[in-house]
Amino acid sequence: MSILSMENIRKDYGSVQALKGVSFNVPKGTVFGILGPNGSGKTTMLGIIMDILKPSSGTYKLFDEVPNETHRRQIGTFLETPNFYHYLSAERNLKIAAAIKERGEGDIPRVLELVNLTQRKDSRFSTYSLGMKQRLAIASCLLGNPEVLILDEPTNGLDPVGIAEIRALIKKLHLEGKTIIMASHLLDEVEKVCTHVAILKKGELVATGDVNEILATEDIVEIGASNISALKAAVQQLGGFSHFNEQGNLLQLFYPVGKAPLETINQHCFNKGIVLNKLNLKKKSLESKFMELTN
Ligand code: ADP
Ligand code: MG
Numbered sequence: 001m002s003i004l005s006m007e008n009i010r011k012d013y014g015s016v017q018a019l020k021g022v023s024f025n026v027p028k029g030t031v032f033g034i035l036g037p038n039g040s041g042k043t044t045m046l047g048i049i050m051d052i053l054k055p056s057s058g059t060y061k062l063f064d065e066v067p068n069e070t071h072r073r074q075i076g077t078f079l080e081t082p083n084f085y086h087y088l089s090a091e092r093n094l095k096i097a098a099a100i101k102e103r104g105e106g107d108i109p110r111v112l113e114l115v116n117l118t119q120r121k122d123s124r125f126s127t128y129s130l131g132m133k134q135r136l137a138i139a140s141c142l143l144g145n146p147e148v149l150i151l152d153e154p155t156n157g158l159d160p161v162g163i164a165e166i167r168a169l170i171k172k173l174h175l176e177g178k179t180i181i182m183a184s185h186l187l188d189e190v191e192k193v194c195t196h197v198a199i200l201k202k203g204e205l206v207a208t209g210d211v212n213e214i215l216a217t218e219d220i221v222e223i224g225a226s227n228i229s230a231l232k233a234a235v236q237q238l239g240g241f242s243h244f245n246e247q248g249n250l251l252q253l254f255y256p257v258g259k260a261p262l263e264t265i266n267q268h269c270f271n272k273g274i275v276l277n278k279l280n281l282k283k284k285s286l287e288s289k290f291m292e293l294t295n
Helices: 042-049 069-073 090-100 105-114 130-142 160-175 187-193 228-238 262-271 286-294
Strands: 002-013 016-027 031-035 057-062 075-078 148-152 179-184 196-201 204-210 218-224 243-247 250-256 278-283
Touching: 002 042, 002 179, 016 042, 016 057, 016 196, 016 204, 031 042, 031 160, 031 187, 042 057, 042 148, 042 179, 069 075, 075 130, 090 105, 090 130, 105 130, 105 160, 130 148, 130 160, 160 179, 160 187, 179 187, 187 286, 196 286, 204 286, 218 228, 218 262, 228 243, 228 250, 228 262, 262 278
Parallel strands: 031 179, 031 196, 075 148, 148 179
Antiparallel strands: 002 016, 002 057, 196 204, 218 250, 218 278, 243 250
16 A cells, blocks of 8 residues: 555746656655755655645645545644743643644653653653654654654754654654655665655656665776777676776776675686786765765
8 A cells, every 4th residue: 555646746836846746656664755955845745745735736645545634634744843832841742732633632651652751751841852852743743643654854953862862763663563754855864764765856756766776875896908898898798787887998897785796707807818907896875876866
């Protein structure tokens, strides 16, 4: 089942084309990252899903059906900064949130426990660290036990400890079977917590799918020989790489990470009467992959 499927969604703000016809699918049970630089359309996308914004054109489905209020009650979200009362305790704040959302107060101990704030439930919100405030916001989304969570830049502004806590919480919720859709401009974050990704660049979808496939890096083998055309013919017979490039008087062979057979390449060329004058293994960084996708 798809939790969300987007079909050619466009959104214009006057002359600004924030989304230029985006389609993708969020499978059930995934941590789905919407990844892109600032201004690429992530928040606009989440606003459309939550019915805060209307798309200029295109359609989408929730739980494989035309979206309605019952579906949206199965989705916990905070798109705007949550309004908690600074002088009230976490628990009081959650009671107010539960009343606004028309969800029972009985769920409050469970969500406090999930976000690890039970011990601090009686402290005033104003005494909370930024990370605790963010966890309380997630607790509020979890009231009523929705199947899906939507989070916009959930670790923004947090220190490394706060970031680690939020990431651990997202992983825990994933293990509980929740589907989590989160926007982030941080490649590292998406790589660490997401199972799936859609990459946006200036309102266009550049790639979507399994994180390990989309963000897979490559190993690059650079080889050289005095007769480059003979070398090229020899490696083409060898095969096994995903693709190759000619770079001046070198060949670059691209392999999945850890799959470059250096000895085999060397032996094969030697058997063909070619002596390599260069054989070098390079790692392609995730950053360079991301830049390649979004630049
Ligand atoms: P992201 O969340 O990826 O940073 P946004 O969805 O906030 O991106 O914005 C996408 C584009 O739409 C940006 O160019 C932004 O300036 C523009 N935009 C967002 N909201 C509005 C608005 N209310 N009016 C006009 N332009 C907007
Ligand atoms: Mg945003």
